[in-house]
Amino acid sequence: MASVGNEFGSVTGRKRRCGWLDLVALKYAVQINGVTQLMMMKGDVLSGFENLKVATAYNYKGDEIGHLPYNIEPENVTPVFKIFKGWQADLTGITTYEALPIELKDYIKFIENEVGVPIKIVSVGPDRTQTILK
Numbered sequence: 001m002a003s004v005g006n007e008f009g010s011v012t013g014r015k016r017r018c019g020w021l022d023l024v025a026l027k028y029a030v031q032i033n034g035v036t037q038l039m040m041m042k043g044d045v046l047s048g049f050e051n052l053k054v055a056t057a058y059n060y061k062g063d064e065i066g067h068l069p070y071n072i073e074p075e076n077v078t079p080v081f082k083i084f085k086g087w088q089a090d091l092t093g094i095t096t097y098e099a100l101p102i103e104l105k106d107y108i109k110f111i112e113n114e115v116g117v118p119i120k121i122v123s124v125g126p127d128r129t130q131t132i133l134k
Contacts, residue, residue: 020053020081023114028068030115038111039121043104044130049086052107055079056114084110091124097134100124108134 087101
């Protein structure tokens with residue numbers, strides 16, 4: 001994902017960490033910051049995956065929890081993933097929300113429902129013209 005999304009530090013050139021969406025952490029961020037809408041950047045980078053994963057809970061010391069635990073050390077916390085079907089389409093030329101692959105729209109709808117706020121912007125490429133207003 002880092003090379004496809006051009007995720008490298010601007011000063012050091014080091015690869016940035018990339019991973020699957022963590023809905024538990026996103027819900028918490030939305031809640032404590034009063035977020036009323038979201039923007040999904042780099043939607044085009046998700047193209048080509050057979051499946052996408054979304055962390056919907058954590059296995060914390062043998063129990064499944066839906067909140068951030070106090071101790072998030074890897075030996076205590078394992079993400080619980082929901083799997084979504086990926087898509088193979090090149091999104092970079094798409095200009096309307098309706099033209100996005102159904103799999104991406106399902107992914108967006110799931111995130112909106114889980115987090116409780118709408119995703120109003122979807123980016124499908126690095127250029128500012130590759131921004132879709134929903």
